[in-house]
Amino acid sequence: MAYGRIPDSAIDAVRNAHDIVETVGKYVHLTKNGKYMKGLCPFHSERTPSFTVTPELQIFHCYGCGKSGNVIRFIAEIEGYSFPEAVRLLAEEAGIPVTWSDPADAGPPADPNRDKQIEAHELAAKLYHYLLMNTEQGRSALSYLRDRGMSDRLIDQFSIGYAPESWDTLARFLESRQFALPLMEKGGLLSAKQDGSGYVDRFRGRVMFPIWNRDGKVIAFAGRALGDGQPKYLNSPESPLFTKSRTLYNFNNARPDIRKRRKVVLFEGYMDVIKSWSAGVHNGIATMGTALTDEHAVILSRSAEEVIICYDGDNAGRAAAMKAIPMFEKAGMTVSVAMLPGGMDPDETIDAYGPDAFLRDVMDHPVSAVKFKLIYSRKNHMLEEDEGLRKYLLEAARIIAEVPSAMEREVYMKELHREFEVSLDSLKQDVHAVRETMQNLQAPRDNNGFSWNNGRNEKRSSSSGPPTLLPAYQQAERKLLSVMMRDVETARVVHDRLGDAFNVEDHAALAAYLYAFYAQGHDPDVQRFISTLQDDRLESTAASILLMDGDFPFNEQLLDDFIREIRKLPRMRELEQKKEQLVRAERSGDIAQAVQIASEIIALERQLKGRQDDRF
Template sequence: MGYGRIPDEVIEAVLQRHDIADVIGKYVHLTKQGHYLKGLCPFHSEKTPSFTVTPEKQIYHCFGCGSGGNMFQFLREIEGYSFGEAVSHLAEEAGIPVTWEDSNLGQNPQQMDRSKLLEAYEKAAKLYRYILMNTDQGKNALDYVRRRQMSDKLIDSFQIGYAPAMWDTLVQQLQKAGYDLPLMERGGLISARSEGDGYIDKFRDRVIFPIWDAQGKVIAFGGRATGEVQPKYLNSPETMLFNKSRVLYNFHQARPHIRKTNTMVLFEGYMDVVKAWEAGVKHGVGTMGTALTPEHAEVIRRNAGKVVICYDGDSAGQNAAYKAIPLLEQAGLEVKVAMLPDAKDPDEFITAYGAERFVRDIIEYAAPSIKYKLHYVRRHFRLQEEGDRLRYQQTALKMIADLSSIEREHYLKQLASEFDTSYESLKQDLANHRTKSEKNLTFRDNIDAPWNNGRQNRKEKPKTPLYPAYHNAERQLLAIMMHDQDVCAHVEERLGDEFNVDAHAVLAAYLYAFYAQNPMPNVSRYMAMLQDDKLESLASSIAMIGARHGINETVIDDYIKEIKKYPKQQEIVKKREEMVRAERSGDPLQAAQILSEIIALEKQLKLS
């Protein structure tokens, strides 16, 4: 049995060396529930986990959106890989040589371009790294980096490099290596000359920070000017590899620490992430200077339950933090904000006061989001004036009104104490705000705040289908066949390809072929044969039925009979329609002939 040019033993080795829980666990926070692992589906928005991983069968299935399959299908769906790319990726991770003929198996032209760009970015990162650490061209940049108190170990951990001031250093290297330069331009590595003749490097005279995807592959660069050149930071443009609205800097390295703490620390820039990493904050990621997006929030939600925003202490940073809070809370995250004094950024604070104080006084002392929001809005009131004091208190009450009862009482007491105001009067005002807010809802979905509607931006959860008897029998039979070779052989002999649902017939054909080469059931191995999204999702939903207790030959034969009955039942329905048409057309002899055929078919049904 073959998979194109990928040898069977490679597929087998990859499946044996990887556990689906570990593969999916890099993307989804999974918790154990009996024999299963559950988490929030990465393919649609949900608040209650319906995404299930079954380690015993090495498959996943979402009961919300219906996606499912084995580890290869998961990578295909979440990363857009071809089957060959998914196998190659997992083989490389497991240290299995990717030596089979045509490692770009199954790739369409866009996927082949993507593979070439990934290669080129990796080569460019190594070139910039070499120039920084080993050449006279990189000496000034290396001095600059070390003045920023970055050790060689830290430089190595983040693969920091330097793009020299020359116009075409990278262009020449790419050209020598045989890369297609127009593709390299589309991929954001180089730029076309303004005169329209040839290409120049995208980054020149900048310290280079590689940007990685979730698997640790370089997909873009950030360049930091060492002098007063503007812009201070320059990122790669968006390409087929890089979407700044989805990518978080350093996520691939931070992910295991995020999993361990269930918390992500969110920074703005590269240097903040790098310096915080050296300070011991290993669960930090960066938005690379761009505003936080719903896509970022979704990545965070899939990997952590809590997030600490640690943006710059200046007005721009604090404004960005304030705007980020609702996005993160709407995603269902617990949000805190680390407040930096004197308009410092995290890098500056660590340099000035050291790692221990940064962790203790800034990260661990981060304020709950409501405390930060109250602190933020009060800056807009002149509290020395009575009118503004009263307006601030009313603004604060509106914000407190949405909290839980315990939180409301806590902040209400703080407000009363701070302004020497009657607690009871504030409590009454708060009750009035809540009553007014509840009236505005008018007992309907909160249309004015669509983010609060759990159905917003999500695939509708499909209702559990009520299958007709023959359809249900086919599903039950396939589920048993996936777990029992003897049953599969019996079905092949008695039923063959006579499944009424075309997709079921295809799954059965693959099962017959699978057992011809494999003596033992292996659902994940079987699914590796399918290489079709719809078939794998269907197979995963059927596999979740499992091989139930009490199954014997009589039950199997009853399923087969039910399946075989359906074509005859359909034929009877068709004949009855023909008989009615004959009667209406005034042809009683034809109607009688059809009736006799119906009676014969009904007798066959009773005997079957």
């Protein structure tokens, strides 16, 4: 069965081209544990590794949060892609031609409006860039960029352009190419006239910075006014293509370096990103003229373990950095802050001191998040006064108390002790008191010490992983399914003798999918079978069964025992119901009914003891 328009052959080719250990290893540090590879789960916080990869089966499973699947599912989960997007990405990485987008393929058609809007944005970016580089209209904007230290090569690389003062340059350009102007308004390129008589360009008299999605397609623009025009920056409005809270400027270009280094640099503005890129910072990104969001932090945490916040060195920039730090810490990232001189921004620092000094003195020596918080706190207190110093030291104790490492806390306390000549013992007492208060207030949750995504985990099902001791019938069902997924003949015998009479709903569903899988002529292939499920819960159940219950001897006698155990449960439940009916009949004085029920109970008990056909 194909996934939408993607044929099975393409999915199989993608799976076979990517070893799951190698792919997962780019995101998770894996260590060998018998025939498995284990590591800390990238999808939830944990101290003890519960994330398992099986090279033999080419699947992963986490016993903590329940996520599981094959290499395609892993990329979809870790990168936030849909299944088709993950297939496309892995296919392109492996050099497999992407041919399944042809109209002849089965499945729903692509959204023509979205495709048309992206096409229009791509053309608009080319038009703006041409106007900047080749026309009299763009001369002042080009001079402005060159005065800011932007080379023509850098302007070309980032496709920077110019939107002229004319009211309808882009509108006429798009209309001449048969684009529907109302659709272009919905995409954020045009604005409707107030009198309803037509459309005008949204951006006029501005230097234009294209904004790309993760696939490198232009989906929006940021326009900077020349001179004193307001607002200074004008972004495209939210649209089906563009969501500010999830979009990061330059992420598509920076992503390879971010993944390689496992580190990202967050800037405030587009010019900071571009100038820093020219200085050698190729893992820099920026938010879309809005404050950082939790979604931004989560997106970045999928590609990086560390983040350096390089906001402007003025009060506003440092205040913004203070707000950003807890968001990244919540997302499980190590945070540091680049300290810029004299209230400058990165762009100004590079111009004033040169790219080498910027890299050496700023980017190579960021301060830790704790150190930055202490520096920021100092500026809010009058340290020359006793009361100001007292308040600062109390606030410093609260900051240090949040540090998980006792050794790190000791280092910061000794720094305060040396600088302000305060008693080290008293500092330790204050920090200890704060930590006790924090622990008392902290609700018991999943790994409080590593709670970056506990909020997300609170909603997960408690049954995502099997309990330590399962009832006999559940163990029988799981072991039987484990063999069935590896052996077609066993699956056929179970189909004939048991059918869908599994007691656990998910087990019955897996059996039904498995019968259909083999009926289509497939040979046993657990990775391929799991990819046909297209259901997170069933994928998780199948993976956990394969990982936990694969090593046991199996023969015809054991097959009989499993089926007998599975079919026993409904009889046991029926027996309990009969016993309840017997009690009610006796209480009501219905002797005849009580005798009849008692006879039925005896027959059921004999069956359960195997005195009749042990195969039922």
